[in-house]
Each structure stands twice: as structure tokens, then as C-alpha cells.
Amino acid sequence: MKKIKLALFASGNGSNALNIIDYFSFSSLIEIGFVLTNKKDAPIVELAQKKNVETLILSNDEVSNGTLLTKICLEKGIDFIILAGYLRKIPAELLTNYSNKIINVHPALLPKFGGQGMYGNKVHKAVFESEEFETGITIHFVNEHFDEGKVIAQFYCEVTKNDTIETIQAKVQKLEHNYFPIVIEKTILN
Numbered sequence: 001m002k003k004i005k006l007a008l009f010a011s012g013n014g015s016n017a018l019n020i021i022d023y024f025s026f027s028s029l030i031e032i033g034f035v036l037t038n039k040k041d042a043p044i045v046e047l048a049q050k051k052n053v054e055t056l057i058l059s060n061d062e063v064s065n066g067t068l069l070t071k072i073c074l075e076k077g078i079d080f081i082i083l084a085g086y087l088r089k090i091p092a093e094l095l096t097n098y099s100n101k102i103i104n105v106h107p108a109l110l111p112k113f114g115g116q117g118m119y120g121n122k123v124h125k126a127v128f129e130s131e132e133f134e135t136g137i138t139i140h141f142v143n144e145h146f147d148e149g150k151v152i153a154q155f156y157c158e159v160t161k162n163d164t165i166e167t168i169q170a171k172v173q174k175l176e177h178n179y180f181p182i183v184i185e186k187t188i189l190n
Contacts (some may be wrong), residue, residue, distance in 0.1 A: 004188055005033040007078040008042055009086035012120070014044025016084035016105065016176055021051050030185065033076050037182025038063045073098070080188050083142065084180075087119055090142055100150075102142040103187065105180045107172045109154055110138040114147030124168045132159050135168060138153035139177045139183045153183045 006024070010017040017035055024030045028120045034054040037044055045136040048055045062068055070093050073081065081094075090102060103153070106114055114133075127135045136156040141149040155178075157171040 003029060003031040004079045005055055005077050007033050007073055007081045008084050009081060010035060010044045010084045011039050011043055011087040014047050016180060017044050018047050020082060020084060020178045020181050021053055033078050041160050064091060066091030069094045070097045071095045086149060090173040095144060099140050103184060104140055104142050105176055106136050106138045106147050109136045110147050116146045120163060121169060124165045127168055128165050135159050135172060137172060139180060152187055155179050
């Protein structure tokens with residue numbers, strides 16, 4: 001039986017991408033085809049290479065080219081694309097060719113604290129400044145609008161008066177690491 005092949009798109013430290021690589025490393029059903037990044041100095045490049053995962057480093061112009069991205073994904077037999085800290089808008093052509101097959105994790109409970117420019121600690125700072133009582137993660141399909149695709153799952157954590165931006169970030173990252181790979185697996189095997 002042919003394994004389902006994932007492409008991981010990542011722009012940053014790569015903790016989610018690395019967690020996904022590790023989660024599926026012994027799967028008989030799912031494998032990682034490659035990691036794609038638009039930042040040659042992103043820590044995920046070295047981390048993925050250490051795990052013997054092919055790494056593609058493309059320029060911002062190249063990752064904006066939907067024809068190129070679609071060609072790469074189709075040639076490499078990619079079934080699903082996972083955004084793991086990927087900060088670029090997905091081109092329309094790739095969205096068309098991978099409709100309901102591009103999954104993202106957002107570090108807040110959408111629709112709150114989503115949209116263009118809301119990523120990483122910017123989200124946690126907004127949650128902190130809004131004096132929210134809870135935050136969490138939203139795992140969703142990607143569409144043409146930032147953070148507006150159909151929600152697959154949400155997971156919550158408490159925000160207390162003693163929390164800081166850093167402790168909120170740590171709580172949210174723990175949710176991401178605990179749940180993102182499991183939800184990916186359940187979503188693509190259904």
C-alpha cells in the first residue's frame with residue numbers, strides 16, 4: 001500500500017515541523033516527502049536534514065509562484081501540505097490543486113487573534129493585552145484568506161493573571177506539539 005505523503009512548509013524554528021517528522025517517522029501509512037522553507041537560515045533546515053528529510057529552500061518569489069509550488073508537490077507525489085509555522089500566503093493555484101488538503105495550526109482560538117500579521121508572539125501579546133481567560137490552538141484547512149479556512153479542531157488552555165507572554169506561548173506550543181500531529185493523522189486518514 002502506498003503511503004500518504006506530506007509536505008511540511010515551515011519558516012521558523014521548526015519545532016512543530018520536527019515534532020511532525022518524529023511523530024510520523026515509524027508510520028506505516030504516512031510519510032514526510034519534504035520540508036519546504038523560504039528562509040535558508042531557518043533552524044528547520046538543519047533539523048530536517050539531520051532527520052534525513054529532503055529540504056527545499058525557495059526564495060520568496062518562488063514560494064509566491066503557485067505554478068512552481070504545484071509542480072513540485074505533484075512531481076514529488078504530495079497528498080497533503082502541512083503548514084508548520086509557515087508565514088507566507090499560499091498561492092491560489094496551489095490552493096486550487098490542494099483544496100481541503102492544506103492544513104495549518106494557528107496559535108489562538110480563531111476567529112480571535114487571526115488574520116494577516118497575526119503569528120507567533122504577536123498573537124500571544126494580543127491575547128495577553130486583551131486579558132483573555134483562555135487561549136489555545138486552531139487547526140484548520142487553508143483557504144485564500146489568512147486564518148479563515150474551515151476549522152478542524154480547537155484545543156484550549158487557561159490564561160491566568162500570573163501568565164506572561166512567554167508562559168502563554170509555552171502553553172500554546174505544548175498544545176501544538178500534543179495535538180497537531182494527531183489531528184493531521186485523523187484528518188487525512190478519514
